[in-house]
Amino acid sequence: MRVALILLILLSATFAHATVYKWVDENGKVHFSDEPIKNAEVVEFKENTQNNIKLPEVTVIPSAPSEPEEKAIDYKMNIVSPTEEESVRNNEGDVTIITNITPQLASTHQLGLFMDGKQMGSKQTIGLFKLTNIDRGEHNFVVKAFDKNGKKLASTPSRKIFVHRTSVNQPRFIRPQPRNN
Structure with a gap:
């Protein structure tokens, strides 16, 4: 059938x-x-009235060897120290930011520290940032992970801290005055 x-x-x-x-x-x-x-x-x-379509020959353009795409890594990041709303008392304005990152940062990725929305220093590969001469007052810190092209991969939640410094209007050393009897 x-x-x-x-x-x-x-x-x-x-x-x-x-x-x-x-x-x-x-x-x-x-x-x-x-x-x-x-x-x-x-x-x-x-024969000349029939439609005959001839396609042009396909030419293969050699492409530059592409770099293998990096596998997307889902970083979990947070600022370990100082804690949220912690007061840092340092007359020189020294502040150390310690960041925890899991999994470990890839060799082509970098970290950037942002204080009050502005990048502090250059990007680096370790999560320890030492800052000096920070003005007294309230500051918000965020650490961001970037790939080699500058694309943001991950970010910590914002961390608010307070820097306490002795006022510049006060003298550093107060000399004791002799008593008048």
């Missing part, structure tokens, strides 16, 4: 290459059809 169906389809496909018929109606209008009509004549096509 299947073989007969396949043969029938193949035979109908050969007849599907339809013949084109041309005729002129009583108004002088020329018509074309694939069905024979009374007084219609078969149109013979020359």
Whole structure:
């Protein structure tokens, strides 16, 4: 049964290459059809009237060897020290920020420390930042991880700390005054 169906389809496909018929109606209008009509004549096509499409040859442009894409790493980061809203008392304004990162930072990735929205120093590969001469007052710190192209990969939550320094208006050393009896 299947073989007969396949043969029938193949035979109908050969007849599907339809013949084109041309005729002129009583108004002088020329018509074309694939069905024979009374007084219609078969149109013979020359080889140059058939559409032949030639596609241009595909040229392969050699590409530069691409660098393997780095697998995206989901870093978990937080600032360990100082704690949230901790008061740092240091007259020189020294503050040390310690960051915990898991998993370990990839060799091509770097960390940047931001204080009050501005980057402090250059990017580095370790999570220990030592700052000096920080003004007294409230400061917000964020540490961000970047790939080699500067794209941000991860960030710590903002950490608010307070820096306490002796006022510059107060003298550093108060000399004891002798008593008058």
